[in-house]
Amino acid sequence: MSxxxxxxxxxxxxxxxxxxxxxxxxxxxxxxxxxxxxxxxxGERTENEFLWAIRNITFDVTRGEVLGVIGENGAGKTTxxxxxxxxxxxxxxxxxxxxKVGSLLEVGTGFHPELNGRENVYLNGAILGMSRSExxxxxxxxxxxxxxxxxxETPVKHYSTGMRVRLAFSVAAHLDPEILFIDEVLSxxxxxxxxxxxxxxxxxxxxxxxxxxxxxxxGAVNGLCSRCxxxxxxxxxxxxxxxxxxxxxxxxxxxxxxxxRHPDDATCGQQVRISTVEVIDEDGSPDVNVxxxxxxxxxxxxxxRQHVEDLQVxxxxxxxAGTTILSTSDQDSNPGSGSWDVGCYSYVCEVPGPLxxxxxxxxSVYATSRRIVHEEHTFxxxxxxxxxxxxxxxxxxxxxxxxTLQPSAERTLSQ
Amino acid sequence: xxxAVAVREPEDVITPxxxxxxxxxxxxxxxxxxxxxxxxxDVKVRYKQTVIGAGWAVISPIVLMVVFxxxxxxxxxxxxxxxxxxxxYFSALxxxxxxxxxxxxxxSSIVSAQQVVQKIYFPRLILPLESVxxxxxxxxxxxxxxxxxxxxxxxxxxxxxxIIPVVLIFTGLTAFAAGLWLSATNALYRDxxxxxxxxxxxxxxxxxxxxxxxxxxxxxxxxxxxxxxxGVIEMSRWAVTGVGKFPTGFVLPGIASxxxxxxxxxxxxRRIEDLIIDxx
Numbered sequence: 001m002s003x004x005x006x007x008x009x010x011x012x013x014x015x016x017x018x019x020x021x022x023x024x025x026x027x028x029x030x031x032x033x034x035x036x037x038x039x040x041x042x043g044e045r046t047e048n049e050f051l052w053a054i055r056n057i058t059f060d061v062t063r064g065e066v067l068g069v070i071g072e073n074g075a076g077k078t079t080x081x082x083x084x085x086x087x088x089x090x091x092x093x094x095x096x097x098x099x100k101v102g103s104l105l106e107v108g109t110g111f112h113p114e115l116n117g118r119e120n121v122y123l124n125g126a127i128l129g130m131s132r133s134e135x136x137x138x139x140x141x142x143x144x145x146x147x148x149x150x151x152x153e154t155p156v157k158h159y160s161t162g163m164r165v166r167l168a169f170s171v172a173a174h175l176d177p178e179i180l181f182i183d184e185v186l187s188x189x190x191x192x193x194x195x196x197x198x199x200x201x202x203x204x205x206x207x208x209x210x211x212x213x214x215x216x217x218x219g220a221v222n223g224l225c226s227r228c229x230x231x232x233x234x235x236x237x238x239x240x241x242x243x244x245x246x247x248x249x250x251x252x253x254x255x256x257x258x259x260x261r262h263p264d265d266a267t268c269g270q271q272v273r274i275s276t277v278e279v280i281d282e283d284g285s286p287d288v289n290v291x292x293x294x295x296x297x298x299x300x301x302x303x304x305r306q307h308v309e310d311l312q313v314x315x316x317x318x319x320x321a322g323t324t325i326l327s328t329s330d331q332d333s334n335p336g337s338g339s340w341d342v343g344c345y346s347y348v349c350e351v352p353g354p355l356x357x358x359x360x361x362x363x364s365v366y367a368t369s370r371r372i373v374h375e376e377h378t379f380x381x382x383x384x385x386x387x388x389x390x391x392x393x394x395x396x397x398x399x400x401x402x403x404t405l406q407p408s409a410e411r412t413l414s415q
Numbered sequence: 416x417x418x419a420v421a422v423r424e425p426e427d428v429i430t431p432x433x434x435x436x437x438x439x440x441x442x443x444x445x446x447x448x449x450x451x452x453x454x455x456x457d458v459k460v461r462y463k464q465t466v467i468g469a470g471w472a473v474i475s476p477i478v479l480m481v482v483f484x485x486x487x488x489x490x491x492x493x494x495x496x497x498x499x500x501x502x503x504y505f506s507a508l509x510x511x512x513x514x515x516x517x518x519x520x521x522x523s524s525i526v527s528a529q530q531v532v533q534k535i536y537f538p539r540l541i542l543p544l545e546s547v548x549x550x551x552x553x554x555x556x557x558x559x560x561x562x563x564x565x566x567x568x569x570x571x572x573x574x575x576x577x578i579i580p581v582v583l584i585f586t587g588l589t590a591f592a593a594g595l596w597l598s599a600t601n602a603l604y605r606d607x608x609x610x611x612x613x614x615x616x617x618x619x620x621x622x623x624x625x626x627x628x629x630x631x632x633x634x635x636x637x638x639x640x641x642x643x644x645x646g647v648i649e650m651s652r653w654a655v656t657g658v659g660k661f662p663t664g665f666v667l668p669g670i671a672s673x674x675x676x677x678x679x680x681x682x683x684x685r686r687i688e689d690l691i692i693d694x695x
Contacts, residue, residue, distance in 0.1 A: 008425075016693065083429060084429065085535075085536055086427075086429065086536035087532075087533065087534070087535070087536050087692060088689065088692045088693060089429070089430075089431055089689045090429060090430070090431050091431055092431055093431075094428060094429060094430045094431075095428070095429040096425035096427070096428050096429075097425055097426055097427040097428075097429070098423060098425050098426060099426055100426065101426075101427065103535065103536070105534045105535065106534040109530065109531050109534045109535050110528075110530075110531040110535070112456055112460060114459075114460045114463045115456065115459060115460065119456075119459070122452065123452050123456055126448060126449045126452040127449065127452075127531060127535055127537065128535065129537075131448055132448060
């Protein structure tokens with residue numbers, strides 16, 4: 001069977017000059033460098049001064065396919081998307097796009113705080129590529145979806161973060177392109193809004209549109225995509241059915257990393273930022289191997305960048321098939337302790353041992369307030385529970401439980 | 416896996432480079448609606464949270480006019496014209512304040528839109544281009560002030576005033592041409608941000624705003640007139656004051672250098688555009 005082509009990527013590569021991604025350059029420095037090394041021009045640089053963000057990427061996407069792209073931070077997912085969305089140019093190779101493209105690389109790009117909700121819908125829609133008549137036609141739907149109709153005449157600067165995100169996603173969700181690029185937009189808003197976003201995306205995917213979806217949210221990729229690409233070090237490591245790809249990603253994608261640091265370039269919460277997550281031993285140093293009868297210690301360091309209320313720090317432990325084994329919140333130990341002043345904090349959460357069966361586990365971390373998800377990082381560190389000397393019993397979980405001997409008052413030994 | 420086939424021409428082909436003279440004007444035309452939205456936003460937002468609001472549009476030329484009249488009025492040189500000094504200055508400040516405001520907006524246009532530019536693709540040419548439009552509102556308001564001044568000083572309204580729209584377009588194009596160079600360079604080197612106000616000051620003092628053009632040696636005039644702003648100012652003065660001959664000697668070299676500036680500016684902008692995104 002043959003089907004219609006939507007995107008064709010051929011031998012694509014993008015190279016950055018090291019240091020080029022500095023915020024900006026100073027004219028004086030450039031002139032000085034040119035004077036110091038007058039004969040050193042573009043062609044003569046050594047290969048060491050370059051960094052290939054992606055290289056030799058080749059794949060086809062057929063019409064109606066929903067392609068998920070997964071991979072660790074820095075694997076080149078976003079670079080690929082930025083090239084396909086025309087934001088930056090490739091260094092080599094080419095891509096052909098068959099159809100009208102809409103891209104959603106960030107929610108709420110170009111919102112102007114002084115303009116009111118209605119005006120921003122028009123402005124944002126135009127930035128995303130909608131025509132004025134299209135926006136007018138969909139305006140009511142957009143406002144309905146965002147559920148903030150009574151605030152449409154209020155300047156956006158008076159909106160809460162949640163309202164702003166809802167309105168922005170709503171505009172974006174009503175884009176009507178044949179091909180849609182989406183980068184990590186679902187990690188915003190409150191839970192019920194996220195659910196509606198996912199539903200809306202399913203609708204888009206179901207309507208036969210081609211979607212390229214970059215995400216760390218493996219659950220969403222698994223649920224929404226018909227095909228999945230796993231990128232590693234700027235290359236396609238695996239391409240195929242989402243379930244299979246995600247499983248291999250989860251089982252091999254994590255080397256023995258016991259420590260995760262917030263990537264500097266990632267967008268992080270305005271109020272709360274999770275800086276590191278690590279699995280540690282008794283002495284506090286990172287260690288991925290945990291004896292089966294020992295507790296698992298997970299340390300989360302986080303910064304409150306503004307005063308926050310109702311904050312919950314949540315850890316979720318998942319097995320390599322993606323099943324949640326348990327989740328826990330700091331409220332477990334300190335109920336009602338959600339108010340924090342600006343500062344750096346550190347939590348250690350202990351999962352008692354023995355409890356988890358020997359095997360590999362993945363940790364996800366979240367920071368939420370009542371209505372906002374500040375931070376959401378899925379599968380940031382992995383750890384192995386190892387059998388050790390004690391014999392492992394059968395069972396999904398292997399806790400040792402308390403047995404109490406009851407005084408045998410009512411019953412007597414049968415005669 | 417099924418074999419995918421292309422049943423139509425690709426809408427879009429992404430390749431490493433494009434030709435030298437592919438200026439992207441067709442694409443610009445296609446996205447004109449976005450340019451309109453940016454313009455509309457700038458006009459709407461411009462004077463929010465200010466007390467005097469749109470009054471600011473005319474305050475700067477008025478204040479400059481008063482200062483020039485009081486401080487430099489005597490230096491203007493005697494003879495030649497009977498035009499009242501305030502009108503003489505204001506007729507030059509009318510295009511000047513539109514030019515300087517637009518140039519400032521255009522030169523910072525890419526840097527101030529960096530967030531959007533990094534996330535969404537649209538022809539970036541829109542940015543310096545649309546920044547010269549909101550100033551038209553100010554221009555019109557200044558013109559009304561000028562009309563009042565002319566009435567007060569009994570300067571007759573002549574049919575020459577019909578050329579004012581040409582002055583406006585000429586000024587806007589000059590700001591756009593210079594904005595092309597400055598905005599792209601500004602994204603690479605923030606030095607431009609420091610240099611722009613300085614550049615505008617130099618232009619203010621070297622343009623024939625304070626200077627009576629009669630004082631410029633005739634042999635030097637064609638070179639002096641390569642600054643398109645000189646032609647614009649002379650044209651405006653010719654139209655408002657109603658005296659003297661049409662300043663062809665100023666306007667023609669100005670148009671020539673303007674055409675060169677726009678064309679080279681477009682090429683430069685396109686060349687540097689891709690670099691900008693990786694650097695901004």
